[in-house]
Amino acid sequence: MSNLKDMYKTLQQDPFPREMTLRLGDKELVFRKRTWEIDGETKGLRYGENPDQPAALYEPVSGELDADGVALRGPGKGLVSAISEEHMLQAGKHPGKINLTDVDNGLNILQYLEAKPAAVILKHNNPCGAAWSDDGIATALRRAFDADRIAAFGGAIVLNRPVDMDCAQVINSAYFEVVAAPDFAPDALDELKKRKNLRIIKLPGINDLSMLGAEPFLDVKSLVDGGVIVQFSFRNRIRTVEDFLPAKAEKDGASFIARGPEKAEAEDLLFAWAVESGVTSNSVLFVKDGATVAIGTGEQDRVGCVQLAVSKAYTKYADLLAFDELGKSLFEVQLAAREDDAMADALADIQRRTAEAKGGIQGSVAVSDGFFPFRDGVDLCIEQGVSAIAQPGGSIRDHEIIQAVNEATPQVAMVFTGQRSFKH
Template sequence: MATKKIQSALISVFYKDNLEPIIAQLKAQGVKIYSTGGTQKFIEEQGAEVIPVEELTGYPSIFGGRVKTLHPKIFGGILHRRDHDGDISQATEFDIPAIDLVIVDLYPFEETVASGASEADIIEKIDIGGISLIRAAAKNFKDVTIIASKAQYGELEERLKAQDGATTLEDRRYFAAQAFQVSSNYDTHIFNYFNRAEGIPALKVSESKAKALRYGENPHQAAHFYGDLEELFDQLNGKDLSYNNLVDVDAAVALIAEFKGETAFAILKHTNSCGVAIADSVKVAYQKAFEADTTSAFGGVLITNQNVDLAAAEEMNSLFFEVLIAPSFDEDALSLLKGKKNRILLRQKIQIEGTKQIKTLLNGIIEQDKDLQTETKADFKVVTKVVPTEEEQDALVFAAKVCKHTKSNTIILSNSTQLFASGVGQTSRVDALRQAIEKAKSFGFELKGAVMASDAFFPFPDCVEIASKEGISAVVQPGGSIKDQDSIDFCDANGMSMVMTGVRHFKH
């Protein structure tokens, strides 16, 4: 039958929140309830009669609770087909009662791992009986309703109320799909825990939280975000984040993380920074970042790693921007910034963790380590006769940080506290440099004494030749070209300093 009245239920759950209304409904419908341990006690406290599973199976809970429901009378009651003569005959022969509803959840494996518990405690949170019951009931959805998560309690309650204690085939198939999502997610996290040590070359990704976005990169593209944004941000104002907002926010968060212990501000557009600066206050850092490109800042994503006070808010409030991210906001600053109802304000609560990046490509997925290497002065190898001054070395560190987070091919021009300009995403490094020079000049920056950073080596000396003509005094680059010496020789002949890091930072 497509619609089936629930006459018996097996309930065994770790989380009992909001289970009471379902128990009340089952009690009112006269449903026979089987249960175990703490769940049995909880149901009895609701005034419902319960048959202990041990009474059905003839076995107690054994091995410290590892085996409670793993028994033919339980799994036979779930899996036997109600329209199959052979199954019905065997169920009668072995006195196996039908079970029409299974409500079961899983031990909190993810939470236990996240808590830093011992391996012994983590292993005990690998559910065996629960996962088996979920799969059995979901497989036999034609006859059985499976509820595998407390997140579905409300949906079940609504259906039982609306359908007089019955479920339709469509209901059961829906709940089965939800159940397999729960079980596959659970197994993925268990595998990933073990694979930390084993390094099996397999990629398992599972995110149970999903948010539909307005659209993708363009209006004709559908899009979703899978993950828990609320863990990372509190959204204090504005419209829902779009796909493009999220891509830019990701780039902004990664860039600002480079400036620990400093007051930094960055403005990004299409994942590239059009302004970055450090200063003694957020207000001044914003002013300096904005100076680098007052045109591209319009509609950009703004981020700082310090509290936004009223002085900073007043300074940036006249700019139209999509998103502002900060670790905190003063109340008066927040009140002012909320004056634009669509302006997205995010309070970043934690730093992003994780060491891997994945991307769909062709008919598969590519995975790589995140680029977590950031060069400091200690990593600089001076290759020229002229040694960069301390001020120039500070500027080279600053420029290299920005360069690392800019699309290749890229050239960054800066001093030690302010981005002057960037040449972004060019097919030629020379074109990237020319773009940066032209842009810096158009916004009034004097390049004499500025420094230059490149994400990859110079195959020819043309870049340092062009830079020298503009008065750029110091250069940082990975090195590694068979013609490195040509660039070094030019720098030596023209009084420029150059350091090499040995680390390339392509970004595509």
């Protein structure tokens, strides 16, 4: 290819058939390939995960599946797979797989956050910032963006409330590729269309997300030998703060029980566990006042998840200070500080305040998608000033984990979720 940039603009030839049928025992589900007419050209997905991978999107249109008497999600409940030209309020170009799977994972998280206006910003199928707020969708989005301004660049925004003008102005204050919401106010839509490359997607089905949360779908994983693994999709059992379990354990005839969370801590743990459902494992999240502080994801060891989340929290906190006060990213300030004494002093002050605030972790809560096999990860959380922790429980060392939070000053709360939330 003479110009490497052209690969990202080129539509792959789509070799996939118009229909696909999935049969499970004596039940079958029929899917139809989704295509769109954009700029006079009717095509499906632009390409898959990479520009040289042809791909197709299929929507279930008829039939039903069940397993062991459990009905699996089927036709008539479309979200991303049901997107039509009518829903693409501004398309720019035919969408690629990554655009749509990011939106889909945002919906996966938002199905558990219907109680308040909530916003999720995603990159590479992981949330980089999420928040909910009683003060409205614009506030939720601003807080989600401030959680990780760096990673949010070029990301996908998914919202569970209509976009108003205040929200549109937050969106247009930075560069995003996609925004999906249940609706858009006319003036807000006009504002968003000033960004010609922004894909604007109206998804009315977002209003029905909460009804889908308890209904599983067939989750399919393809193997390199052409085989497949099927499973029920993950269903979050923590829908209210009352669903958390007391953190209890016994060892050698002794009983151990952790402090239960206070109301504000429990609300943050509830929010954090909902966000956790959309994060690649292994992962640990910090949340404070209804917004993510940092998300450590994709590590092989639990303590490494905590270390990654802590490191990210410090970097993002310092970057936000630098941008708000100096109009520069943290890395631009670091570069300028090499030759500018005034900038070096400003950087030192930012670093000092970041350390004092422990990267914003002080007073936050933490959730872990798997149990802590050792107390080292918990001790690291405690060192950073977390006030409460939620984790699945079930480790042979649960008593040691509970001892860690009970020995903390002030005492840290802990609850069990009673389920693991791995996502591979």
